[in-house]
Amino acid sequence: xxxxxxxxxxxxxxxxxxxxxxxxxxxxxDAALDIVQEAMIKLAEKYADRPSAEWPLxxxxxxxxxxxxxxxxxxxxxxxxxxxxxxxxxxxxxxFDLLEMxxxxxxxxxxxxALDTVSRTQILTAVExxxxxxxxxxxxxxxxxxxxxxxxxxxxxxxxxSEGSVKTHCSRAVHALAKALRAxxxxx
Amino acid sequence: xxPRRRLPDLQAIEARLAARLGAGLxxxxxxxxxxxxxxxxAAREQALAxxxxxxxxxxxPQVAAEPAVVEITxxxxxxxxxxxxQGHGSARWWERAAAMLPLLVLVCGLLLIQRQAxxxxxRAAAEVDVLLLADDLPPDAYSDPGFAEFLRExxx
Numbered sequence: 001x002x003x004x005x006x007x008x009x010x011x012x013x014x015x016x017x018x019x020x021x022x023x024x025x026x027x028x029x030d031a032a033l034d035i036v037q038e039a040m041i042k043l044a045e046k047y048a049d050r051p052s053a054e055w056p057l058x059x060x061x062x063x064x065x066x067x068x069x070x071x072x073x074x075x076x077x078x079x080x081x082x083x084x085x086x087x088x089x090x091x092x093x094x095x096f097d098l099l100e101m102x103x104x105x106x107x108x109x110x111x112x113x114a115l116d117t118v119s120r121t122q123i124l125t126a127v128e129x130x131x132x133x134x135x136x137x138x139x140x141x142x143x144x145x146x147x148x149x150x151x152x153x154x155x156x157x158x159x160x161x162s163e164g165s166v167k168t169h170c171s172r173a174v175h176a177l178a179k180a181l182r183a184x185x186x187x188x
Numbered sequence: 189x190x191p192r193r194r195l196p197d198l199q200a201i202e203a204r205l206a207a208r209l210g211a212g213l214x215x216x217x218x219x220x221x222x223x224x225x226x227x228x229x230a231a232r233e234q235a236l237a238x239x240x241x242x243x244x245x246x247x248x249p250q251v252a253a254e255p256a257v258v259e260i261t262x263x264x265x266x267x268x269x270x271x272x273x274q275g276h277g278s279a280r281w282w283e284r285a286a287a288m289l290p291l292l293v294l295v296c297g298l299l300l301i302q303r304q305a306x307x308x309x310x311r312a313a314a315e316v317d318v319l320l321l322a323d324d325l326p327p328d329a330y331s332d333p334g335f336a337e338f339l340r341e342x343x344x
Contacts (some may be wrong), residue, residue, distance in 0.1 A: 004236055011232045016217040019228060029224065037231035044239035124216045127209055146206040147213055174202045177209060 006052050011040055014056070018063055021143050024132040025067050035070050039063040060148060064140065100101045123186055130180045134173050137161075141169030142177075 001004065015036060022032035039062045047058050083162045131139060137159070144155040220228075329335045 003239065007239060008232065008236055008294050011235060015228045015232060016220055017214070019220070019224065020213065020217045033224065033231065037234065039229050039237050040235035044235035045242050048239040048242065111236075124212050128216050131209075131213065135264065142206065143213075146203075146210040148194045149210075168286055170206070171199075174206045178205060 007044065007048055010052060010055050011043075014059060014114070015040070017143075017147060018059070020128075022063065022067055024128075024134075024139060024143075026070060027132065027134065031070060035066045036063070039066045042066070045153065047135075050101035056148070057154055057158060060144065060150070064158060090151055118146075122147045126181060126186055127177070130177050130184075134176060137165075138173040138176065139142075141166050145170050 018036045018039065019032055022028060022035045026032055026035065039059060042062050043055065043059050047055065050058070131142070134142065140159055141155060144150045144158055145152070150158065152163045152166050155166045159166065
């Protein structure tokens with residue numbers, strides 16, 4: 001059985017990302033804090049005796065369910081999905097070049113000396129705001145894969161969908177983010 | 189998207205871009221306001237307290253059950269000794285038998301009480317019959333059709 005210290009360390013390691021991820025979804029700090037707290041308590045109550053290696057997947061699953069429950073409770077889920085899906089329609093990538101965006105990223109986020117602290121903060125805020133604007137499923141897949149660093153199978157297990165869907169969502173999310181950031185005139 | 193770019197290249201570019209965006213998000217998540225950090229800490233502590241409480245509750249019934257187990261084990265050991273002190277499996281069998289003993293005594297007691305009650309009823313009915321047969325026959329009895337029929341019937 002895992003110790004209290006292990007559980008504490010685990011919660012400490014995920015709480016900030018869990019909070020931000022929930023804020024992107026519910027767009028309210030207070031609601032996000034409540035949801036994260038609910039997920040933490042549920043994990044502690046039901047799964048504290050499970051091996052600690054299982055916690056990351058369990059916690060993300062609990063968090064996703066808690067977030068969905070929040071939407072159900074608020075009875076705004078449909079409205080939110082509809083609003084976000086308006087954004088999803090932009091599949092006409094045309095000749096948009098992802099590599100070009102990556103090159104600009106190389107020259108900015110990757111190298112601290114290229115930008116001053118203020119513009120860096122602005123860029124990070126923009127990245128965050130565009131992530132929040134992604135359609136819910138794309139955002140979830142993107143964050144699980146590239147922020148929580150789950151593999152495709154794990155992300156699929158958390159999201160309750162196929163691995164192919166996760167890959168599609170991730171790819172669309174990256175393209176949408178790159179395109180939206182470039183449209184903001186961010187050369188990152 | 190550049191059509192000349194091959195799929196593996198594209199996936200690699202996507203992964204690199206995504207990793208960089210993820211790093212940006214991580215950096216941003218590290219800059220949470222103090223009050224949010226405090227609330228997260230409080231939530232974590234509450235969760236840990238809950239986990240400890242659940243563990244305590246799960247342990248409590250076990251502790252209560254222990255003396256009973258010890259008693260049964262002792263009884264079983266005594267019976268096993270009476271039966272010649274056989275192996276571990278035999279001791280288990282005796283333990284189970286000893287646990288069933290109170291139930292067996294209860295069932296036997298109930299059967300005994302029922303048998304006693306039946307005998308009491310038969311005894312009471314016999315007493316009434318004896319009294320009736322020993323008593324003088326009232327004259328009205330001869331006018332009773334049932335009694336006349338009884339007299340006509342041959343003795344068994």
